[in-house]
Amino acid sequence: MTVVDPEIGMDIINLGLVYEIHKEENRLRVVMTLTAIGCPLAGTIVSDVKHAVLPLGYADAEVEIVYSPPWDRHRLSRVAKMALGMY
Secondary structure, three states: OOOEEOOOOEEOOOOOOEEEEEEEOOEEEEEEOOOOOOOOOHHHHHHHHHHHHHHHOOOEEEEEEOOOOOOOHHHOOHHHHHHOOOO
16 A cells, blocks of 8 residues: 555654555455554554555555554564664
């Protein structure tokens, strides 16, 4: 997916925000978290995820935001760590 966290400027996959992706017939179910509870852009990110699946041939997406396990910097990919200067 090419969904970017607008505050960080990095895609949600490399940030380690996506925990699970389930294919359910003609829909996709995405279980993900945010970098902070109460993120003011949560609605934008969820909307972006839903719109990103349409070109993939899915009719709809369900996005479930969870906070357990909590996100931390250890979930960052190597690409994200390098881009964010954390290597």
